[in-house]
Amino acid sequence: MSLFELRDVRMAFDGRVVLDLPRLEIGQGLAYSLQGPNGAGKSTLLGILSFLNAPHQGDVFFLGEPVVWKESFLRPLRRQVALVEQHPVMFSRSVRENVGYGLAIRGVPRAERDKKVDEALELVGLAHLAEVYAPRLSGGETQRVAIARALANSPKVLLLDEPTASVDTQNRVVIEQVVAELRDRGETTIVLCTHNRSQAWALCPHVIFLEDGKLVHRSRANSYAGIMSVADGQGVCRIAENFRVPVNGCEPGRVRISIDPEGVRLLRADAPGLNSGPLAKIRLEGDTVALSVNLGRPLDVQMPLADFRATGLAVGDLVRAEIRPEAVDCHPGN
Amino acid sequence: MFFLDSLGAAFQLLLGFDRELLHIVGVSLNVSLWSTLAACVIGVPTGFLIGIASFRGKQAVITFFNTMLALPTVVIGLLVYSLLSRRGVLGHLGWLYSQKAMIVGQIILITPIIVAFTIAAVGRIDDRYRRTALTLGASSWQVALVVLREARFSIMAAIVAAFGRVISEIGISMMLGGNARGFTRTMTTAMALEYDKGEFVLALGLGIVLLAISLVVNVLLGYVQGRTQR
Structure with a gap:
């Protein structure tokens, strides 16, 4: 009950x-x-x-x-x-x-x-x-x-x-x-x-x-539907044109993945490219900072305030998202 | 020089525990304490209920009590006199020119002060106290007690202000008490009389006592607040 x-x-x-x-x-x-x-x-x-x-x-x-x-x-x-x-x-x-x-x-x-x-x-x-x-x-x-x-x-x-x-x-x-x-x-x-x-x-x-x-109905943020493929021995999930995520242990085909916002690192980018896009939002949440990057689909990122200050990033900056495969969960068949 | 001489003589009166001065102080304290006590019994629950309840016309009631704060003592004196005089509705009580008449008049004077200040004190209490008590399982009565407890120092300050108002008022005491020596002569009416006579010694002595009482009451209030917020 x-x-x-x-x-x-x-x-x-x-x-x-x-x-x-x-x-x-x-x-x-x-x-x-x-x-x-x-x-x-x-x-x-x-x-x-x-x-x-x-x-x-x-x-x-x-x-x-x-x-x-x-x-x-x-x-x-x-x-x-x-x-x-x-x-x-x-x-x-x-x-x-x-x-x-x-x-x-x-x-x-x-x-x-x-x-x-x-x-x-x-x-x-x-x-x-x-x-x-x-x-x-x-x-x-x-x-x-x-x-x-x-x-x-x-x-x-x-x-x-x-x-x-x-x-x-x-x-x-x-x-x-x-x-x-x-x-x-x-x-x-x-x-x-x-x-x-x-x-x-x-x-x-x-x-x-x-x-x-x-x-x-959103089990987790950063939840996306995509298509898995394998290139050079590394599984990659294609979310959007310039948004591709390295994934371990998932069979090729249609999948749903979710990305831990804390498992993403943001680096300043010089030119548009793969997993690059403008920084759209920055919000202070206690002693962490929540950011959102537009990669064709919004990608939410979370980092400690001190780390964010070290990056020197501001809204509108072009950034590249480094996503660790360990930060990605894969659910086949969605 | 004249003032300093009078002040010195006043201190001699005080230190010598002058019988007349002590009696006048006693009458003042007796009348003021009883009127404050009665006004508290009427005013605190009234103000608290108005403050905590929601009802139609609440603002009009608050405005009424706020207006009553400005009620002149002579108007109260006249009103109570008309009730207690021999031809008045309550003339049979025989209270006119007695301490009872003064107490009645002073209750009318300070009850609106206590009501209005209690309403304001309750209104200032953060609504989170009420919500917190409710979520912890309190009944409406227990929630009201929580609010009352949080407002207690402001309510105590209202009572102190009311006491200060009665002990220093003169109009009601003069009109309803009659300033009869040994019976209804208070500190303020005695001071006025001494001033009329051009005698400043007793008036100054009483003035010093009046200030000392006010000081003691406020020190006590501060002490109680300090003890509670240890």
Whole structure:
């Protein structure tokens, strides 16, 4: 049985449709990345999944039961779902009281509450800050405590809205480890909203990709249909006239390939040629930079900020993409 | 020179714990504390409910309380006088020219201050507190408590401001209390009387006490805030 099932869900503001989902299912114990450009409807969807906002149209089912958007009905549902916002707020109390808030309002006895709070703080590596006044924490620590506060209540679903968008590398690594551990345990359904595609792929086997409020079936970015051939012992997939990708271990014929954006190196090119094209987009995503090169088809590339600075590239520059065969997955017969 | 002489004599009065001065301070504190307490009981829940709820005409209600902030003390004095005078609706209570009458007038004066400032305090609380409490499973009542807790220092500041307003007002105390020595003479009415008589010593002494009370209240508020945000 699906954990969530959304049927014909629509949200519109001022006549503009921001979410239009004929059908979306979210399975129990699975990890999903929620991706899409800004304004694609990701936060709106999280609002519905956290039972904070009712859809303007359509039906939502939770564990097979239709959701009735009335306060008395929603509270037991909200207690099974935890939302960690991109910029979470701490109640003006200690970290311990913040993390234990959900347990306290559920009437969990003090001793048991303290034990669960300690476990949750241990998980995010902040047990030593239990007695600190929570609003004094740094941004990264606040994000981690917010995750601990959500997890202390043992939710069935953890909704994370860009948890690493505004934290430093150290905090990002810890948050990613926590998400990976939860995913591996398989007890909590995770919906991770992120712009960082490499993070999404590393942490979540399933993808919900939204574009203009609509679900787009895209298992990975940089997914292309092409034709495999072998030249000089090296398999090559032809995507477009000047876009050819070295591929290992794939039979000649029609294939679908996907390229890891982190497995591509960009070099400045002097003249147009194979796998060369103008740099169309540059976007900062935390401490990484997402770029898009027009090779007849857009190729997304991701690199650390420091590496990007070293390249000295700017939008419009002619670049050549060096694609390692190891960064390419091949799916025959598509 | 004259001022310094008066100031010196005022300090002598204070250090000598002058009975009349202490009595006047006692009346002022008694009236102000009771009126502030009653205004809190009425004003904080009213302001909180208006601030947190969504209803038709909310803006009109807020505008009403903001307008009430400018209500002159003499108007309140006249209104309460007309109610409590022998021919008034509440004349049978016999409260006119008593501390009770002063307290009633001062409640009318400062309740709008507490209501308006509480509405503003609640309105300033980031909506994420409400959403966070909801997603953690809080009921509407528990969400309201979270918002109240986050707004507590602003509400306390509103109460302090209201206390400062009553302890320093003169119109209501004079019109409804009558400045009767030993009964309804407050610091402000005593200062006005002493000024009329050309006697500055007691007036200055009371002025110093008034400022000291204000200082103590604000230091206490700062201390409580500091303790909480340890």
